[in-house]
Amino acid sequence: MNKAELFEQIKRKSSFLCVGLDTDLSKIPSDLLKLEDPVFEFNKQIIDATAEYAVAYKPNIAFYEALGPKGWESLQKTLDYIPKDIFTIADAKRGDIGNTSGLYAKAFFESMDFDSVTVAPYMGVDSVQPFLEFQDKWVILLALTSNAGSSDFQLIESKSGKPLFHEVLEKSQLWGNTDNMMYVVGATRGELIAEVRKLVPDHFFLVPGVGAQGGSLEEVAQYGMNDTCGLLVNSSRGIIYASQKMDFASAAKREAEKLQLEMASLLEQYCR
Numbered sequence: 001m002n003k004a005e006l007f008e009q010i011k012r013k014s015s016f017l018c019v020g021l022d023t024d025l026s027k028i029p030s031d032l033l034k035l036e037d038p039v040f041e042f043n044k045q046i047i048d049a050t051a052e053y054a055v056a057y058k059p060n061i062a063f064y065e066a067l068g069p070k071g072w073e074s075l076q077k078t079l080d081y082i083p084k085d086i087f088t089i090a091d092a093k094r095g096d097i098g099n100t101s102g103l104y105a106k107a108f109f110e111s112m113d114f115d116s117v118t119v120a121p122y123m124g125v126d127s128v129q130p131f132l133e134f135q136d137k138w139v140i141l142l143a144l145t146s147n148a149g150s151s152d153f154q155l156i157e158s159k160s161g162k163p164l165f166h167e168v169l170e171k172s173q174l175w176g177n178t179d180n181m182m183y184v185v186g187a188t189r190g191e192l193i194a195e196v197r198k199l200v201p202d203h204f205f206l207v208p209g210v211g212a213q214g215g216s217l218e219e220v221a222q223y224g225m226n227d228t229c230g231l232l233v234n235s236s237r238g239i240i241y242a243s244q245k246m247d248f249a250s251a252a253k254r255e256a257e258k259l260q261l262e263m264a265s266l267l268e269q270y271c272r
């Protein structure tokens with residue numbers, strides 16, 4: 001999916017919601033555990049309930065990897081079930097020496113056909129380029145993450161006197177095929193989002209951290225939105241575990257709709 005198609009979908013649904021499929025066997029209703037593939041059954045019902053409000057789904061790979069081969073099977077079935085016009089993100093946070101990154105890229109872009117994968121920039125250009133070689137796929141580079149520990153390295157002043165996340169944003173722009181690059185920018189980072197937007201005015205941000213982590217959607221839109229929206233805002237636990245009983249799908253639908261309505265008015269206000 002290219003940027004124009006993504007923006008078209010955002011306009012059509014008046015939404016920039018990404019639903020995070022962080023599906024955890026210890027949090028899904030126990031009745032589902034009797035089924036052959038509880039993770040897929042849960043995801044299927046979540047997707048059915050939220051697809052009209054979502055422009056992206058983001059399975060966090062850890063939740064599937066942790067279950068061994070069965071988890072990978074649930075992940076593949078989930079990916080196949082997501083409607084084809086919705087953007088898919090493999091939240092895998094990969095990145096390694098070139099030849100290894102090439103195989104990570106193959107895993108998520110060829111074997112599994114995700115639209116995008118989250119990548120850590122720490123190992124530098126040669127660890128990211130193999131992902132960028134897939135012309136019609138997207139790399140979502142960790143820039144300024146939502147967790148408290150992000151200050152440990154990302155906010156440190158580099159040699160040039162700028163915080164390290166500035167270097168990530170500026171350097172990565174020189175890595176080629178950056179049209180298909182997005183950046184992770186945490187919703188918990190408030191005004192710093194404006195700083196990131198100044199450095200990369202046209203790129204999409206994947207913004208986790210609203211809902212369970214307490215980030216403000218209003219603030220994200222105010223500081224981060226551009227004239228093609230430029231935002232995919234993720235909520236995982238706030239949607240998928242809105243109820244931990246068998247009414248989980250209708251509760252997820254309610255939460256997704258609530259966010260979508262808020263997003264519709266933010267699009268009107270800030271998407272210019």
Ligand SMILES: O=C(O)c1cc(=O)[nH]c(=O)n1[C@@H]1O[C@H](COP(=O)(O)O)[C@@H](O)[C@H]1O
Pocket residue numbers: 020022060091118144145146147184185186208209210211212213234235236237238
């Ligand atoms: O790359 C991510 O998606 C990510 C980056 C980041 O800075 N913070 C962050 O929370 N995430 C992911 O976004 C999701 C947030 O989940 P909730 O806090 O439950 O909405 C999880 O899958 C995290 O791994």
